[in-house]
Amino acid sequence: MKTKEFIALLNENGNKELVFDYNKGTLVGANYHLTEVKNIIVDSVDCGAGTDFWKETIVQLWESPSELDKTKYMSVSKALQILNRVNEIKPMDLEAELKIEYGNANFHAAQLFIDEYEILEDRLLIKLAVEKTDCKAKEECGVPVEINAEKEACCSPGGGCC
Template sequence: MNSIIKTDLADSDITLGDLLSCIARSPDLPLIFTYVGREIKGGYHVTEVKAGQFSALDCGANPEAWSEIFVQLWDIDEDGRSHMPGGKFAAIIRKVSEHVGLDGSAKLTFEVSDGVGPIQLFRASSPARVDNSLIVALAPRPSSCKPRDKWLAEQSPAASCCRPSTAAACCA
């Protein structure tokens, strides 16, 4: 694959359940993550999967609570391997879920590093089927002001109720 898939992630932030549902449609296709303008190397590893429950106070003094799943990817070439099939990725997640109990509706964050540079945090788009591969575009996870985000959503109700769901766009 020579081209990098550029996906608009402005309104995209899929859950683990969304990702696994898309993978289930084509489990034998290679699962390729793209980030910072390039593809992850063929020998990448899923080195850790973490589930967390968070409680916080936002900048408007509003209490917040959410579940989040972190999937850590080690971006390396190893033994000339090619990208793992989506089904193998799903099997890794299932094994973790047997021991940890993962919430499929939790916010999904990818931690990516090549083992030299620091871990970077990303959110993911729904997989797209391209050239007999499943491509998941990762974009940096930005910070935000939740009170401002809520206010903006209230100002534009059409924008929040009429956008397509991620599940419908899955594996397009």
């Protein structure tokens, strides 16, 4: 999800609680804070000598140990106020992919992408997922490319779905 899409989603749901699901049904505690927003530039070279360049917005969540008994989540409007304030100080690239950085005692710190979201009566539920590492130079490195046989059969001449 791009930064501008995330901000638009927040703008549409300001009266709700902002809740993050970081591990298929496991929620970030209601005691979380938005502790940092990072504008990241990635300028890389892969193992096949291919270069790449992109930008990311990383929003860091942290659970306050002094608020373990907190049950009410941060409001969407509060999160939006924080992001708007950050944008005034260090403008975000609205076209950049947005990731959520999070970790706790039971879950390794990771940069998670927004897999999907649900708009509920009183909550905006953001479902996060881990992005797996991958070889970007499979052909150059001789890494076999997995082909989905079902998809290939469907899209082959006479497959009936193209």
